[in-house]
Amino acid sequence: MVCRSPYGEIATPPQRAIRLAGPCATLTLGAALTFALLSPAHAHHDGSDAFAINVGLSGSWYTPEWGGQGFLLDVITSDQQLFVTWFSYRAVDATPTNSLVGDEQRWYVAQGPYSGHSAALPLYRTSGGRFNTPMPVDLQQIGTLTIHFDNCTDGSAEVQFDGDPQLQQFEITRLTPDINCTRLSPGSR
Structure with a gap:
């Protein structure tokens, strides 16, 4: 999971107040971990993050x-x-x-x-x-x-x-x- 803090930094839940920025994909290569936010087109696959009128x-x-x-x-x-x-x-x-x-x-x-x-x-x-x-x-x-x-x-x-x-x-x-x-x-x- 990738989280975004209100301060514009990538954070983990125990460090600061954060909110989910979007779904992510992870790939492990040896000891390295990479991540990427998925495009908005991929964010609606389960309906939980679908666009809503505001x-x-x-x-x-x-x-x-x-x-x-x-x-x-x-x-x-x-x-x-x-x-x-x-x-x-x-x-x-x-x-x-x-x-x-x-x-x-x-x-x-x-x-x-x-x-x-x-x-x-x-x-x-x-x-x-x-x-x-x-x-x-x-x-x-x-x-x-x-x-x-x-x-x-x-x-x-x-x-x-x-x-x-x-x-x-x-x-x-x-x-x-x-x-x-x-x-x-x-x-x-």
């Missing part, structure tokens, strides 16, 4: 191929809830509910529980609001948004619009810097 994922996310569109995420760990605002556009051949490309702005919101590295959330379209007025905003549930996180900077989203048999899938990438996510998630190292 408050450090909060921030701006986007799909690089889609200019001017993206997500703002807010992870609420006290209730294990994920709140998402999605800024997008109406599709050129859009039905009344779907939207991924086009020139008419669409704002969507979603909120619900998360578990592990993903969340399946009811998706709502907002409409009817007016700038700087108390006019209420209309929320209409239009489908389901499922977000999966691979690590602190990469993930994917799936959108199933009600009444549309085609599942929309795309990659998402963190736009804002990762300040806390890596530190909070053992599966992201």
Whole structure:
């Protein structure tokens, strides 16, 4: 086992307060012992060190191929809830509910529980609001948004619009810097 102390040194449990840095492989050659941390791809083989949603994922996310569109995420760990605002556009051949490309702005919101590295959330379209007025905003549930996180900077989203048999899938990438996510998630190292 390889352990990392908060002081950045390799340590054994009796010497300092430490935490497991990751699984390791050992190889004995004569009297010499070598070790190496396995890559994160190998760290999830038993599920014990898998990536999990944490408050450090909060921030701006986007799909690089889609200019001017993206997500703002807010992870609420006290209730294990994920709140998402999605800024997008109406599709050129859009039905009344779907939207991924086009020139008419669409704002969507979603909120619900998360578990592990993903969340399946009811998706709502907002409409009817007016700038700087108390006019209420209309929320209409239009489908389901499922977000999966691979690590602190990469993930994917799936959108199933009600009444549309085609599942929309795309990659998402963190736009804002990762300040806390890596530190909070053992599966992201």
